[in-house]
Amino acid sequence: MAGATTLNHLSTPCLILDERKMNRNIIRLRSHTNKLGVSLRPHLKTAKCVEIAKRLLKDNNGTATVSTLKEAEVFSEAGVKDMIYAVGISPDKLNRVLELRAKGCDLSVLLDSKNQALAIVEASQRSGDPIPGLIEIDSDGHRSGLKGDDPEIAVIGRMLHEGGAELRGVLTHAGESYHAKGAEELAAFAERERAAAVTAAKILRGAALPCPVVSVGSTPTAHFASDLSGVTELRAGVFVFFDLVMAGIGVCMLDDIALSVLTTVIGHQNERGWVIVDAGWMALSSDRGTKDQTIDQGYGIVCDVDGHVLQDLIVTMANQEHGIIALRPGSVAKIPVLPVGTRLRILPNHACATATQFDGYHLLPANSKNQMEYWPRFRGW
Amino acid sequence: MAGATTLNHLSTPCLILDERKMNRNIIRLRSHTNKLGVSLRPHLKTAKCVEIAKRLLKDNNGTATVSTLKEAEVFSEAGVKDMIYAVGISPDKLNRVLELRAKGCDLSVLLDSKNQALAIVEASQRSGDPIPGLIEIDSDGHRSGLKGDDPEIAVIGRMLHEGGAELRGVLTHAGESYHAKGAEELAAFAERERAAAVTAAKILRGAALPCPVVSVGSTPTAHFASDLSGVTELRAGVFVFFDLVMAGIGVCMLDDIALSVLTTVIGHQNERGWVIVDAGWMALSSDRGTKDQTIDQGYGIVCDVDGHVLQDLIVTMANQEHGIIALRPGSVAKIPVLPVGTRLRILPNHACATATQFDGYHLLPANSKNQMEYWPRFRGW
Numbered sequence: 001m002a003g004a005t006t007l008n009h010l011s012t013p014c015l016i017l018d019e020r021k022m023n024r025n026i027i028r029l030r031s032h033t034n035k036l037g038v039s040l041r042p043h044l045k046t047a048k049c050v051e052i053a054k055r056l057l058k059d060n061n062g063t064a065t066v067s068t069l070k071e072a073e074v075f076s077e078a079g080v081k082d083m084i085y086a087v088g089i090s091p092d093k094l095n096r097v098l099e100l101r102a103k104g105c106d107l108s109v110l111l112d113s114k115n116q117a118l119a120i121v122e123a124s125q126r127s128g129d130p131i132p133g134l135i136e137i138d139s140d141g142h143r144s145g146l147k148g149d150d151p152e153i154a155v156i157g158r159m160l161h162e163g164g165a166e167l168r169g170v171l172t173h174a175g176e177s178y179h180a181k182g183a184e185e186l187a188a189f190a191e192r193e194r195a196a197a198v199t200a201a202k203i204l205r206g207a208a209l210p211c212p213v214v215s216v217g218s219t220p221t222a223h224f225a226s227d228l229s230g231v232t233e234l235r236a237g238v239f240v241f242f243d244l245v246m247a248g249i250g251v252c253m254l255d256d257i258a259l260s261v262l263t264t265v266i267g268h269q270n271e272r273g274w275v276i277v278d279a280g281w282m283a284l285s286s287d288r289g290t291k292d293q294t295i296d297q298g299y300g301i302v303c304d305v306d307g308h309v310l311q312d313l314i315v316t317m318a319n320q321e322h323g324i325i326a327l328r329p330g331s332v333a334k335i336p337v338l339p340v341g342t343r344l345r346i347l348p349n350h351a352c353a354t355a356t357q358f359d360g361y362h363l364l365p366a367n368s369k370n371q372m373e374y375w376p377r378f379r380g381w
Numbered sequence: 382m383a384g385a386t387t388l389n390h391l392s393t394p395c396l397i398l399d400e401r402k403m404n405r406n407i408i409r410l411r412s413h414t415n416k417l418g419v420s421l422r423p424h425l426k427t428a429k430c431v432e433i434a435k436r437l438l439k440d441n442n443g444t445a446t447v448s449t450l451k452e453a454e455v456f457s458e459a460g461v462k463d464m465i466y467a468v469g470i471s472p473d474k475l476n477r478v479l480e481l482r483a484k485g486c487d488l489s490v491l492l493d494s495k496n497q498a499l500a501i502v503e504a505s506q507r508s509g510d511p512i513p514g515l516i517e518i519d520s521d522g523h524r525s526g527l528k529g530d531d532p533e534i535a536v537i538g539r540m541l542h543e544g545g546a547e548l549r550g551v552l553t554h555a556g557e558s559y560h561a562k563g564a565e566e567l568a569a570f571a572e573r574e575r576a577a578a579v580t581a582a583k584i585l586r587g588a589a590l591p592c593p594v595v596s597v598g599s600t601p602t603a604h605f606a607s608d609l610s611g612v613t614e615l616r617a618g619v620f621v622f623f624d625l626v627m628a629g630i631g632v633c634m635l636d637d638i639a640l641s642v643l644t645t646v647i648g649h650q651n652e653r654g655w656v657i658v659d660a661g662w663m664a665l666s667s668d669r670g671t672k673d674q675t676i677d678q679g680y681g682i683v684c685d686v687d688g689h690v691l692q693d694l695i696v697t698m699a700n701q702e703h704g705i706i707a708l709r710p711g712s713v714a715k716i717p718v719l720p721v722g723t724r725l726r727i728l729p730n731h732a733c734a735t736a737t738q739f740d741g742y743h744l745l746p747a748n749s750k751n752q753m754e755y756w757p758r759f760r761g762w
Binding site for chain 1: 392393394395426448449468469470471472473474477493494496497500519522524525556645646647648649650653655657659662663664666667668669698700701702703705720721722731733734737738739740760761762
């Protein structure tokens, strides 16, 4: 295969992105949101890559979600002009928000308290630029936000609206859906997101306040929502690559995972059934997202260089620059012969965590006649 | 405090290095190795920073350990001329080793198999440069290496010595000592390292082969070794910063930890007793090294901006850009008032993992009259 030939010449460990799978994942969610009649606002925190952002935003009128102001700054520079910074705002970050807005980026911020509203109002008045704020709604007890029926929503909304800021709407994220399993539970989380956000929007509108944006989403709920009445947009991030956590809860198949870490065998402990590779946690990340799932995938599933899963082989342990590959507990499979120098690929637990360990993606092109490209990533805050 | 004033002006999350504690940690191990009569070969994989390498190598005749060829390349460029690449060599990496050696860096490699010896011999013959190899010895079943009394040691040694490479010696690392607890167990691991390495050296010398270097070490064993007869050098890395894992096994006190993540409060869920901060796993890493220790420190211990531990407060959960701070289970302490915007500092589970999430260190100067400096880090392979 062309892929294998090329991959054998890369220095390991490195990050491989399968373009065909990525394109398929994007098309899958795009057609689902089209059917649901909502716009997709991709979360760019997973990819942190301008090339991938271009693919994601091509058909969605250029709206995005970010998790850091660094992301907002890089993607704004690359032409993305409508972003939600979807992490609760701290007052000291508002100057950077204003700077980006002054450059023409419609960046909105997230809040769930009167103290944050005060800071946003103060910054809006000081600058003469009404900063758009979305009120964060808690639909599942995951982390931040007000309950969908909390009267405080109208209080905060009014502070923004009447204080010289802009009340842009409400936003929720069912982070607990990452621990759900199967279509029914995932659909229930999607409905909880919708119900909480729509209830909160009603509170604002009932108080004669605007609420143009009703934003929901997470990769699991995005794929299992069947009715998003009252919702205006859907956010999701990890869907572009998928990973073992998503496969474990039934959102994708192993074959949909577009991201893998290319590694090289550097030794063996035959008595213990270990194959040692040059991808440790520095490459794979320490994320053990499948640990409490039905099937614990260790630090990742092992594939051959062409991406075919090797039966029952997982990375069972990871030191900084060493990964230890062994059969999963209880397996009666036989470990294939994998001499020193053999190339393998590891499917990650959590795409966001693994990708950030690398400075870029080696693109395995959808059209095998094309050259491999290298797409830089960034990180930081 | 001068520190607090300065720290309140940094953008969060960011990485803070306490220079006074770092200097104290370096002096502590340096005086211990001086007493033991061995040279210290610091492992630079924890710091990945030229400024810190200069401090570490000032008094040790410039020998270092690295975990990637990227580290070897950066530190060689910065003037470090004697390094061990202490991860089993894969044949495809030998060209980069030769390139560094051709530039005057005495870089040696690690191996534990005849296949690797063949590749090293082939590369040495091809280049006319005898690549120095150390044979990896397994002293505790941790990962790679041959048992100290394995006759294969002489076979591999002879292949290098007679094949045109250079037999530099033997090396072991008691990685399992990270799971030991208390002075007695740690001293036992140190003796196992010594015994295995010295036994292996005897095998080589008994076969009329050279063994100038007998290298042992890990941060836990380094501090608890009391007799290193037969050993020529000691390696350690994390001692420069220390972390909660090292504190948990009794190698350091909390007050010795030189590294922390500066973060800002961005919200609360008062009913659940949560304070939400802008340091998630992207800043803290997903490393949960204290999970199986006597005291599980979550994703880190919470301190105020001056570095004083806040009683029983830990980061109990971490999403990508959110940390959730709560009291440790069973605590009857009261959560202090920490309004949105409050600055806090988090002590990390594992210094190597947390540090690599950042592009540099903000140095809290030992002399408070000095300005804060920013010391860049690097990463990659």
